[in-house]
Amino acid sequence: MARAWGTISEFEDFLDGGGFVEPNDDMPDEYRDQVFRFIELHANSELMGGLTERDWIPKAPGLRRKMSVLAKTQDEIGHAHLLYMVAADLGVRTRAEMLEDLFAGRGRFHNVFHYQAVTWADQVAIAFLVDAAALISQQAVFKNCSYGPYKRILRRIIAEEGFHMRHGEEMLLVFAEGTAVQREMFQAALDRWWWPTLHMFGPPSKPDDVLLRWHIKSERNEHLRDKWVQKYATLLTGYGFQPPDPDLRRDPETGKWVTGEIDWAPLKATLENLGPDSARRVGDAAHHWADTRWVRDALEARADEAA
């Protein structure tokens, strides 16, 4: 049952009233494009994140950690699978086109997957810091998301990401309570991942941000970043680690953490796929895609036979 709106302001009234847009609705083209780009970015990021995680299955220390890395890989690839279906339903680009763009270096994915994870402690930093940042962002989108199918997928993704966070916290404790070498390893990883995690929330939202106006996002980027900083600066310093920001301090009046000035140039580079590890990441992903073509061909041949 498709719905249509006569004017943008009628559409916006519908959204402001808490209405949900469904794929068959005659939604404004710009809304369709914005929702599509947002979900495509999320899908690409889950896929690239899953491939990163995959690299660590053989290197994770111990069977239990291997199991959890394996499960996280499956989670993320599975989330990408669901999100590509929802994105493709918008009719802007097909799943094949989105993947083609991604592997040709024309797609976008989150900045944190444009850096190299050097040691196992980097994976711990990613699980502890980056997964938490992703969860904060996703919870804020879920809270007020006007696009029905995306909101319904997000509620499951959030439940699963919450579970990743428990893994992150547990692994961090091993390093925090570990030997001097382990503590140094984690501090070095923190030095690499602190700023990219702050960047992940994006630059401060513009006052007229259409994503906010159309209830795709529910909170401004800088508010979400601040929420993360308040929690994680406290936790990290509590464990005796030092974020690599000489100007990070507590405001003596409010007691709140204030960061130094954020340099946005590294984020801009990742948006152009020109981050430190972008070329290798995209190249590896394209290689995996080509390498597994026979599986897709076999599945399609089987489907044709069945039809």
Added chain:
Amino acid sequence: MRRSALSNRPDPAGSDMQNEVWAALGAVDDPEYPGVSIVELGLVEDVRVIDQRVVVDLVPTFSGCPALTFIAADVRSAVGALDNIDDVVVTFVAEPAWTPERIAPAARQRIAAGFGVGVQVGVKPVACPQCGQPALREQSLFGPVRCRSVHRCTACGEVVELIR
């Protein structure tokens, strides 16, 4: 005390302490379905109280499920908090195998309404959690977790997962 196969309820003839342990387990949520307990999911196979020691047998949905260590930790902390209990042992048993039939009917409805996830019981067509039509077509055998497959509703177009 072994509960009757599909009831998800403790045996009324059980001791007070066993009933208390079952009640405590009823408050342990599954990590991936907040608000749904491990008892409702049919993960608890047996509870034995030996003096002040409790043994809880759990049935994993899939072997190698990454949530098992967290579930075991949550069980130890919930049961360990009861009075007069000194030790809680959690074991994972290989038999019987977990099947979706073990999920309590009321919990199936809450999982569908709360998470948009259906439960595949036997070969019976499952209603789409979104539109209610039994019109799901499988897209892939595995989803984000090993115990769920991915489907498309041919009636409303929804992307749906099923516990299988």
